[in-house]
Amino acid sequence: METGASAPDRYPLPTSDEARATLAEAARIRASATALSATPWPTWFATTLTAYVAFFPVAYGGLFADDRWLLPKAAWAAALLSTTAAYLALFALAARSWRQRTGVALRFDVLPKRATVPLAIGMPALLMGPAWAFRATGQAGWLAFGAVAAAAVSVGFHLTFVRLHRKTTA
Secondary structure (H helix, E strand, O other): OOOOOOHHHHOOOOOHHHHHHHHHHHHHHHHHHHHHHOOOOOHHHHHHHHHHHHHHHHHHHHHHOOOOOOOOHHHHHHHHHHHHHHHHHHHHHHHHHHHHHHOOOOOOOOOOHHHHHHHHHHHHHHHHHHHHHHHHHOOOHHHHHHHHHHHHHHHHHHHHHHHHHHHHHO
C-alpha cells in the first residue's frame, strides 16, 4: 500500500455533471431490467395459455355432467388433469427459456395492480362459475360462454401486457 497517497487523491470525487450522468445511467439500467423482466410471454405460450383457459370451463363442467354427457366423468377428470399438467410443464419451460435468454426471471410484481388484482379475482370465477351454472341449469351454453370469455380475457391481458411493455421500453 502506498503511503502518502490518500483516497481522494487516487479516486477524485466526480463533478456534479458526472454524478448526475451516473445516476441517470443507473436509473436507465434499473428501468431496462424492470422492463425486461416484465416482457410478455412468448406467443407460443400465450396461445397455449389461451387454449388451456378456453378448455378448462368445458372440462370442469364435464365433471358435473351426467355420465351420458359427451364423455364419462373419469375421462373429463383425466383430460383436466393432463391438460393442467401439460400447462404447468409449458409454464416452467417458458420461464426457464426466458431466464436463459435474458438473464432475468419472469416477474408478475412489475405489472400494474389495477390489471393483476381483477384478473386474480375474476379468472377463477370465470373458469369455474360457468361449470356451476351448468350444473344448476343443465344448459351447456354456460360452458361455451365461459370458454369464449376466458379466451378473450387471456388474449386481452396478453395484448395489454405487450402494450405496457412497449410503453416501458419506448
